[in-house]
Amino acid sequence: MENIILIASVFCLIIVVHGMENILADDIANRWNLDEFEFDEGGEVDDPLFWRSERGSKILVNVDSLGAVGDGIADDTQAFVNAWKQVCSTPKSVLLVPKGGRYLVNATRFKGPCADKLIIQIDGTIVAPDEPKDWDPKSPRNWIVFSNLKAVFFQGSGTIDGSGSKWWEESCKKNKTNPCKGAPSAFTIDSSSAVRVKGLTFQHSQQMNFVISRCEAVRVYNVLVSSPEDSPNTDGIHITGSTNVIIQNTKIGTGDDCISIVNGSSNIKMKMISCGPGHGISIGSLGKDNSTGIVSQVVVDNAFLRGTTNGLRIKTWQSGSGYVRSIRYQNVRMEDVANPIIIDQFYCDSPKSCDQSQTSAIEISQIMYRNISGTSKSAKAMNFACSDAVPCSHIVLNNINLERLDGTAETYCHAVTGFRYGYVLPSAECLSSSDKEPIITCDQEAEFKKHHSREQLIHTEL
Numbered sequence: 001m002e003n004i005i006l007i008a009s010v011f012c013l014i015i016v017v018h019g020m021e022n023i024l025a026d027d028i029a030n031r032w033n034l035d036e037f038e039f040d041e042g043g044e045v046d047d048p049l050f051w052r053s054e055r056g057s058k059i060l061v062n063v064d065s066l067g068a069v070g071d072g073i074a075d076d077t078q079a080f081v082n083a084w085k086q087v088c089s090t091p092k093s094v095l096l097v098p099k100g101g102r103y104l105v106n107a108t109r110f111k112g113p114c115a116d117k118l119i120i121q122i123d124g125t126i127v128a129p130d131e132p133k134d135w136d137p138k139s140p141r142n143w144i145v146f147s148n149l150k151a152v153f154f155q156g157s158g159t160i161d162g163s164g165s166k167w168w169e170e171s172c173k174k175n176k177t178n179p180c181k182g183a184p185s186a187f188t189i190d191s192s193s194a195v196r197v198k199g200l201t202f203q204h205s206q207q208m209n210f211v212i213s214r215c216e217a218v219r220v221y222n223v224l225v226s227s228p229e230d231s232p233n234t235d236g237i238h239i240t241g242s243t244n245v246i247i248q249n250t251k252i253g254t255g256d257d258c259i260s261i262v263n264g265s266s267n268i269k270m271k272m273i274s275c276g277p278g279h280g281i282s283i284g285s286l287g288k289d290n291s292t293g294i295v296s297q298v299v300v301d302n303a304f305l306r307g308t309t310n311g312l313r314i315k316t317w318q319s320g321s322g323y324v325r326s327i328r329y330q331n332v333r334m335e336d337v338a339n340p341i342i343i344d345q346f347y348c349d350s351p352k353s354c355d356q357s358q359t360s361a362i363e364i365s366q367i368m369y370r371n372i373s374g375t376s377k378s379a380k381a382m383n384f385a386c387s388d389a390v391p392c393s394h395i396v397l398n399n400i401n402l403e404r405l406d407g408t409a410e411t412y413c414h415a416v417t418g419f420r421y422g423y424v425l426p427s428a429e430c431l432s433s434s435d436k437e438p439i440i441t442c443d444q445e446a447e448f449k450k451h452h453s454r455e456q457l458i459h460t461e462l
């Protein structure tokens, strides 16, 4: 009873007149702390000619000059390690992996802290040893790791190639007779801040292609990720324990999530993302083995997904604690996507079955979908599968048009509350509506009154 009163008072509704949708969406975004956030790019050095010139006074360390062969056969690990020692201790230096070379490098950790203004210019290809049997047992889950860096630029037209095909064949997801064991992530930036990654290609990773872990202020743009559709667990970009990350103008085709955002991540913004094949753009999974999962303030703006198994997905395991909050998806176009919009609080990616009747769950609230259109491969174009124990709340739909060729697209709802306004197809009757008129929650009322005269507001109680 207490709960009901609480919910009713927090979630009383205000109906607002026509023509205010933009103001409304922005207002909600403000309330959810989803303002545009940007950070200083750190200026200079886009142009390699700049640092080659005297003026740039950069110190160039070419891996070739330290004995790298670059024929894809010779082991160039030591040359890279030696080059790293030099650049890391020299201010304003550039580590150059030159164009045309194919550099075979073992599992290696390139550690900071380093001297200021380090640039890693990768124009050639860095390739991993392809034989899992020979993999360094001291680094079972990582190939290349950069850690403890501050203000570092990774850039160039080069490729990071994980040579993953033998790892994929050994995966239990590929062949059930294989034992389930992990494989390395190809490229990781860990415990670093003010990082920029520009122009690089990541491909054929053993498992995840590119991991951003425990970082602050990362900007990724013009990056390409490419691994086959049937390569297991090859997430494109995986973000964990990181804040203030922007991913822009990036094209990802892979065998798992194009982008996955997991625990301890907030202020993540993705703009101009192309995804497919792959499993879509995911928050989670979170809450496995009763763990705590927290993700907040995520924006996906301007994305195109084609032929993916999911579109915009939030996935949490039953039980677990924490929350997913303040998420905005907008201006997304999908073609032939199996689950375009999905919240799944019953996620279970385990060979054993999961107990789906737990009394705790990760709380999912304040999720806005706006201007999302395209075609759904499955009938459930929108799927809100939330837990009875901790229902999803404040789910907002505005201007959704998801069709299925045979006209059978529908919305599935379980334990979800929220509201919809504008055009919403398939209609989501589980959420409150007022036809074309936007509705906002009561806790935004005060804010709203500051900007709009009282006559514009018509109140209704829920």
Ligand SMILES: *[C@@H]1O[C@H](CO)[C@@H](O)[C@H](O)[C@H]1NC(C)=O
Pocket: 075, 077, 078, 106, 129, 134, 135, 136
């Ligand atoms: C790279 O790995 C191979 C195969 O395990 C090994 O023989 C070689 O010594 C390693 N190279 C370095 C520099 O550690």
Ligand SMILES: *[C@@H]1O[C@H](CO)[C@@H](O)[C@H](O)[C@H]1NC(C)=O
Pocket: 175, 176, 177, 178
């Ligand atoms: C699965 O692995 C087993 C054992 O390694 C092998 O005999 C079998 O041919 C594999 N199956 C497929 C479909 O690759």
Ligand SMILES: *[C@@H]1O[C@H](CO)[C@@H](O)[C@H](O)[C@H]1NC(C)=O
Pocket: 263, 264, 265, 291, 292, 293, 294
């Ligand atoms: C998730 O992140 C929070 C804080 O960001 C941390 O306290 C918690 O231990 C993390 N959970 C897991 C499973 O790592």
Ligand SMILES: *[C@@H]1O[C@H](CO)[C@@H](O)[C@H](O)[C@H]1NC(C)=O
Pocket: 289, 290, 319
């Ligand atoms: C998670 O918690 C539930 C309920 O408390 C318990 O039954 C289950 O064994 C726990 N699972 C793990 C992996 O700790």
Ligand SMILES: *[C@@H]1O[C@H](CO)[C@@H](O)[C@H](O)[C@H]1NC(C)=O
Pocket: 302, 303, 330, 331, 332, 333, 371, 373
């Ligand atoms: C809706 O999103 C599409 C991209 O999917 C974009 O082209 C279009 O301009 C957006 N419409 C509005 C009104 O913002």
